[in-house]
Amino acid sequence: MAVIENSDSIGPGGDFRLSEASAKDFLALLKPRVMSLVVFTALTGLILAPGTINPVLGAIAILCIAVGAGASGALNMWYDADIDAVMTRTACRPIPAGRIRPQEALAFGVTLSAFSVVILGLVVNWMAAAFLAFTIFFYAVVYTMWLKRSTPQNIVIGGASGAFPPMIGWACVTGDVSWNSLILFLIIFLWTPAHFWALALFKMGDYGAVGVPMMPNVAGERSTKRQMFVYAVLTGLAAVAPALTGLSSWAYGLVAGVLSLVFIGYSIAVLKMPEGDKRMAAAKRMFAYSILYLFVVFAALLADHYLMVV
Template identity: 70%
Template sequence: MTTASTSLSNLASAKDLFALTKPRVMSLVIFTALCGLLAAPGTVHPVIGFTAILAISLGAGASAALNQWYEHDIDAVMKRTRTRPLPAGRMERETALHFGIGLSFFSVLLMGLAVNWLSAAILAFAIFFYAVAYTIWLKRSTPQNIVIGGAAGAFPPMIGWTAVTGDISVMPVLLFAIIFFWTPPHFWALALFVNSDYSKAGVPMMPVVAGRQSTRRQIFGYSLIL
C-alpha cells in the first residue's frame, strides 16, 4: 500500500470515529451545557469553562458510540441509519465499544480532575443512563423509552451549572425539566416521519405502538406542559 493510500485509509477511519460521536446531536449538547454554564451565578475561569464543555462533549460522543455499538442490528435495517460506520461495514463492533468506553472514562476523569467531582458524577450517570438504561433496556422494551431515556439528554445544562457552582439548586433542576419535557414531542414528531423504519426494525416507538393520532395527542400534551 502506498503512503498516499495509507493516509487516505487513516483519514477515513478518523472520519468514521468522528461519525460515531453523532456530531449533530453533540452540537445540541454543547449548546444546552453552555446555557447552564452561563446562567449559573458566579464566575468560572475561561479555561475551566472550556474544559467543562469539552468533557461534556466527549461524554456525549461516548454515549453515542456505545449506542451505535449496541444498536448495529437496528441501524442496519433502518433507512436513515444504515450508512453509519457499523452497519455499513466500515468498522468493527469492538472498535466502537473500545472507543466508547475509553472516551467515557476520559471525559469523566477530565471533568473530575479539572472542574469538580459533582459535575463528573452527573456526567458519568448521564453516560450510563443513555448507554445502558435507554439503549440496552428501554428502547426495545417500551413505547415510553424516549420519555424515560430522554432524561439522559437533559443533564448537560445541569452539568454546566454545577461546573460553575459546585452544587445543585432549583434552577438547574428547572433547566433539566425544560429539556426533559421537550424531548418526547421533539422525538415523536420525527418518529412519525420514519414510522415504517421503526416498525420494520421492531422498535416500539410511540407511533408504532399507539398509532399516529394517539402520538399527536401526546405531543400536544407534552408541549402544553413545556
C-alpha cells in the same frame, strides 16, 4: 445486516485487526449534530449558574461534556448496529456500513467515557464528573440497552439523558444543583417526546421493521398526536418558567412565549393531520421547527443573561 455478519470481528476468537476507518468515520460515531446541541445547552447552564469559573476551566469542562456526549453516541451505535443496518435513516452509519468494526466502536466509546469523566473530576469538580458519568450510563445502558427496545415510553424516560447537560454545566460552576438548573432540565426533558415522536410518525415503517416499540407503532397515530400536543404545552410552560423564577427577565419570557405558541401551533397541525397521511408533512415541519425552537430558547436565555449583566 450482511456487512456485520460478514465481519470477522464478531464473537470470541474473531479477527481483531483494525479496520481502515477514517477520522471522519470515528467523528460520525460521536453523533456531532446531537453533540453540538448538548454542548450548547451545557454552555448555557455553565454561564447562567451563579458564581464564576475560570475561563480555561470552563472550556475544559465543556470539552469534557462534549467528549462524554460523543462517547454515549458511540456506545449507542455499537449496541444498535443490528437495527441501524435495517433502518433507512441509519443504514449508512459507520458500523452497519462496515467501515468500523463493532469492538472498535465499543473500545472508542468506553475510552472516551472514562477520559471525559476523570478529566472533569480532576480539573473541575467531582460532582459534575459524577453527573456526567451518570448521564453516559443512563443513555448507553438505561435508554439504549433497556428502554429503547422494551417500552413505548422509551424516549420519555430515556430523554432525561439529553436533558442533563445544562445541569452538568451548572454543577461545574456551583458544585451542586438548584431549582433553576432543574428548570433548564425540564425544558429539554418535556421537549423531547414531541420532538422525537414527530420523527417517529414519519419513520413508523423503519421502527416497525426492527421491532422498536415507538409510541406511534404501539399506541397508534391518534394517541401519539394527542400526547405530542400535551408535551408541547408543557414545554411552553417550562420555557417561560425562568422569567418567573428570576433566572431571566420578562423580555426573555415574552420571546419564549411566542416561540412556544408557534411550537404548540405545529403540534395542533400534527393533531389535525389525517390518519394514514403518507406525506406526513405536518410532522416533518414540526420536527424541523422543534430543533430550531430549542436552540433559540437557549440562545435567548444566554442573550438575556448578558443583557441583564450589562
